[in-house]
Amino acid sequence: MITARDPAVVEIVLLSLRVSGVALFFSAMIGIPLGALLGLTRFIGRRLVVALLYTGMGFPPVVVGLFVYMMLSRSGPLGRLAWSWIPSLFTPGAMVVAQCIISFPLVAGFTMAAVMGVDPQLRQQVLALGATPWQAALTLLIEARLGVLVSIIAGFGSIISEVGAVMMVGGNIEHSTRVLTTAIVLETNKGQFSLAIALGVILLGMAFLANVLVLRLQGRALDE
Amino acid sequence: MSEPIIALRSVTKEYNGQCVLNVAEMDVLPGEVFGLVGPSGVGKSTLLRLINFLEPPTAGTIRFMGSTFSAQDSVPLALRRRVTTVFQRPMLLNRTVAANVGFGLWLRGEKQSQTVINEALNQVGLARLAARQARTLSGGELQRVALARAMVLRPDVLLLDEPTANLDPYNVGLIEDIAHSINRLYGTTLVMVTHNIFQARRLAHRVGFMLNSDLVEVAEATSFFESPRDPRTAAFVRGEMVY
Numbered sequence: 001m002i003t004a005r006d007p008a009v010v011e012i013v014l015l016s017l018r019v020s021g022v023a024l025f026f027s028a029m030i031g032i033p034l035g036a037l038l039g040l041t042r043f044i045g046r047r048l049v050v051a052l053l054y055t056g057m058g059f060p061p062v063v064v065g066l067f068v069y070m071m072l073s074r075s076g077p078l079g080r081l082a083w084s085w086i087p088s089l090f091t092p093g094a095m096v097v098a099q100c101i102i103s104f105p106l107v108a109g110f111t112m113a114a115v116m117g118v119d120p121q122l123r124q125q126v127l128a129l130g131a132t133p134w135q136a137a138l139t140l141l142i143e144a145r146l147g148v149l150v151s152i153i154a155g156f157g158s159i160i161s162e163v164g165a166v167m168m169v170g171g172n173i174e175h176s177t178r179v180l181t182t183a184i185v186l187e188t189n190k191g192q193f194s195l196a197i198a199l200g201v202i203l204l205g206m207a208f209l210a211n212v213l214v215l216r217l218q219g220r221a222l223d224e
Numbered sequence: 225m226s227e228p229i230i231a232l233r234s235v236t237k238e239y240n241g242q243c244v245l246n247v248a249e250m251d252v253l254p255g256e257v258f259g260l261v262g263p264s265g266v267g268k269s270t271l272l273r274l275i276n277f278l279e280p281p282t283a284g285t286i287r288f289m290g291s292t293f294s295a296q297d298s299v300p301l302a303l304r305r306r307v308t309t310v311f312q313r314p315m316l317l318n319r320t321v322a323a324n325v326g327f328g329l330w331l332r333g334e335k336q337s338q339t340v341i342n343e344a345l346n347q348v349g350l351a352r353l354a355a356r357q358a359r360t361l362s363g364g365e366l367q368r369v370a371l372a373r374a375m376v377l378r379p380d381v382l383l384l385d386e387p388t389a390n391l392d393p394y395n396v397g398l399i400e401d402i403a404h405s406i407n408r409l410y411g412t413t414l415v416m417v418t419h420n421i422f423q424a425r426r427l428a429h430r431v432g433f434m435l436n437s438d439l440v441e442v443a444e445a446t447s448f449f450e451s452p453r454d455p456r457t458a459a460f461v462r463g464e465m466v467y
């Protein structure tokens with residue numbers, strides 16, 4: 001049995017965490033303000049954006065992978081620009097882009113639900129105490145903090161266990177873009193079940209932890 | 225007589241084309257306790273929201289501390305911060321009691337001084353609850369914390385929207401005492417909405433009666449209760465108002 005001390009396993013786990021962590025950071029940067037905007041304000045086209053968001057929450061990751069692949073490939077609209085900050089295909093950067101697109105609608109959707117769960121009367125009372133609209137928005141976001149945290153963990157759960165998109169845009173290259181999910185696919189195909197199982201257990205553990213955390217936070221939110 | 229601190233002229237408010245407030249003229253004098261009575265649904269809370277600049281009027285002007293605002297004008301933040309409201313159903317933030325009392329100071333970029341916060345909590349008799357989570361408070365305590373968080377801001381005008389509705393007599397008494405001392409101690413102008421005419425009688429210097437979106441009558445408290453001019457006011461004061 002291959003253990004977690006195996007350097008190859010450690011490398012794969014660390015890369016998975018790094019890619020998904022960075023993707024999560026960017027999807028929180030996009031998703032939390034977007035969710036707050038949709039939850040706290042009314043503007044023309046809001047319903048359309050919400051409908052798109054819900055679609056995004058249930059979007060098949062392989063289609064995201066296909067989209068990112070076409071965008072970033074050397075003949076694609078972004079790839080051909082060859083700008084240094086646009087990641088190339090088959091790099092961790094490309095996987096970050098795909099995972100970010102997969103997870104930000106989840107973060108935004110859950111954040112929106114969380115801030116909409118705050119009593120609208122509270123916003124009025126906060127304004128009556130002299131808040132600017134920005135201060136009021138920030139206050140409501142802080143008030144919905146547990147829900148926002150849940151949104152981030154849900155986003156993490158959606159990308160750490162995702163395989164289709166990272167396989168397409170990352171390419172499962174050893175020492176470079178091989179993450180937990182793609183390594184499991186490869187090892188299984190090779191018949192190396194023991195390594196596949198070890199990786200699977202680690203992945204399962206991470207997804208389980210994320211879900212336990214969500215449940216605990218939601219439990220606390222309900223208690224409060 | 226001193227210049228009114230709040231002066232409404234031909235103020236109306238409509239929601240979806242429906243007129244819920246129509247006040248030809250209303251003056252509130254600096255330092256007074258202005259009681260506003262009337263049945264439910266006549267526009268009292270709406271009037272307070274306009275005076276707190278939470279919503280603009282549909283038409284008319286509101287003069288506040290020397291500046292006049294009509295529907296389209298935006299009210300400078302500094303001026304908006306001279307007035308605040310204690311609502312019938314106070315909503316506190318999911319933080320400690322002390323953090324709630326300091327919240328308005330934080331909004332203003334001021335130091336959330338423990339001394340100031342404790343002093344305010346003392347005045348509402350809740351200093352011992354400073355470290356408690358706000359969500360664990362009872363109704364009466366909640367309302368007193370709401371008074372404390374307004375009080376630390378030393379507003380020129382404090383609006384009270386039925387602050388004692390649904391409270392037990394003990395807490396009603398406490399809150400009336402606190403309101404009274406805010407007015408006496410700091411000279412804060414109070415506009416107090418209540419449908420309890422006895423409360424208005426106990427606290428207000430002048431009283432206004434609202435009915436069907438209209439300010440029917442404003443008078444000195446004594447004459448309001450003892451010799452109301454308008455027959456509708458008289459019926460309300462005698463407790464005969466049918467609504």
Ligand SMILES: Nc1ncnc2c1ncn2[C@@H]1O[C@H](COP(=O)(O)OP(=O)(O)O)[C@@H](O)[C@H]1O
Nearest residue numbers: 239240244262263264265266267268269270271
């Ligand atoms: N935001 C709103 N949208 C639509 N109608 C409202 C709104 N706020 C208040 N109203 C209506 O305005 C009228 C006056 O309400 P309100 O000012 O709350 O009365 P009061 O405080 O005297 O009981 C009521 O008929 C109420 O339904």
Ligand SMILES: [Mg+2]
Nearest residue numbers: 268269270385
């Ligand atoms: Mg009301």
